[in-house]
Amino acid sequence: MSEPKAASLLAQSIPSTYADVPAKRGALYKQVLKRLKNNKRSLLGLWMVSLFIFIAILAPWISPYDPLEQNMDKLLQAPSLSHPFGTDEYGRDILSRIFYGSRISLMVGIVGVVISVVFGVAFGTIAGYFGGKIESVIMRVTDIFMAFPGFLLALAIVSVLGPGMVNLMIAIGIFSVPSFIWITRSAVLSVKNKEYIEASRSMGAKHRRIIFKHIIPNSIAPIIVLSALRVATAILSASGLSFLGMGAQPPSPEWGAMLSAGREFLRTAPHLSIVPGIAIMLVVLGFNLLGDGLRDALDPKMKV
Template identity: 50%
Template sequence: MFDAYEESVKKAPRKRSPWLEVWQRLRRNKMAMLGLWILSFVVFAAVFAGFIADYESVVIAQNLADRLQGPGAQYWLGTDEFGRDIFARLIHGARVSLLVGVLSVGISIVIGGALGAVAGYYGGRLDDIIMRVMDVFLAVPSILLAIAIVSALGANLTNLMLAIAISNIPTFARVVRASVLSIRDQEFIEAARAIGASDVRIIFRHIIPNSLAPVIVQGALGVALAILSTAGLSFIGLGIQPPEPEWGSMLAGGRQYLRHAWHVTTFPGLAIMITILALNLLGDGLRDALDPRLKH
């Protein structure tokens, strides 16, 4: 009898991992996979930028004899107003944009997610206090809030990440709170309370893991917004300071040469546009893949 039981267990179909099912649905979305491939290329270029082009001699050093040269065999994307290789500066600038985007959104998810989970789980007066504070932040446009923070703290990489992170906290707080409100009264939460699980354990072990789907989607879109905010702040002189390569500051430096050296601003603009497009395509695909109503 025991052998028959073992045989039936072996023949029983194994339940697939839910994340594997998400990946399978994501693979069927051609636009999402296009975004993933583009983003993978940008990440690869950023990670290996130091091997592709030397930072000091190619990215930072000026060569005025070759200034404003168009795309060609020597300089694939041309040179800027100081004779620096635009291609090399683009791939090194990708490091900055991705670093600010990922870290600032990560900070926003941790802080905003914790505030949203606490507000949604406990409700009542605590919920009102937390969400009214978030509403105050939401009343100010995120880019203006970031400008105010960077202006007060100073323009550098750390303050830039902090400013973008603070401006995105309310968005993630509201996303997590809405998800927590939809699951806090479900049976498995009541069962956890019945066996004596603490509120902290319920929030971090049961509620937050079951609220990850909308956070992942919003996180992908948030990185795109953070990259755009980084470029915008650098464009007006409140972000990464020259001669450090950053896409927004490259746009700002080349705008006065737009008529007779179109490549100086065109390629940084395309880099921003393509990266944000890839993140948006991936975010839309993740939203569809993580939607339980689309499961087959």
């Protein structure tokens, strides 16, 4: 099942349990945490994600070498005690580059998703809450963007803006916005006609207060799920763009760029590509497991 479809189904099911009783939200959150703790796959994903975040934060202190320091006496060395993951074609320590590369990959993934959430939730809420011509315009534009494969759309945006980290994050953010618009609109449509919303309107509450006080808080569950899943997609897409030379530029220790540089040495030094490839696989797997666990935990139809 695709990410938007899974989150959309969650958006339709959550309001009946979570949004109808705002006063009991604290107790419901405890139940969600209990479900999350009992899900072994989500805990594994959480540990994996936490490990990479820990590595990214402490990279300057735990890296044994400077990731950009070249040593022509140690070119293409195999893994050893002094260099656990070996060295690359310039004698740089791969372990140190992997540690620093986690900073880049996580930053691109998280910042890209934050951009998507901000614009996706804003437009999705406007479309779902106000409806009419505004909704038609927003959703038709969204349909046009969704007609393009996400990676190709990001590639086209980077091609226009030019390679670089900032442009890469913008591209990743833009190509994920349509999914958040659809999910947010679906969630808003499910809650905007609830009794407590009608009570707020009858008491003279303004649209802004209703949206920020009731609509968005009670539509947040599917957005959280999609965000976790989208971080994995963003990291994978960013690595793919860097692999093609459209993302982080040398000598930046970005995993996709490292993977691209290592393909020329697959026969003589396969560790140049294997190590960053495994790093990408593990962080993407971690976010996917965490996202699946959040989806199950936030679904009121699931049993503990």
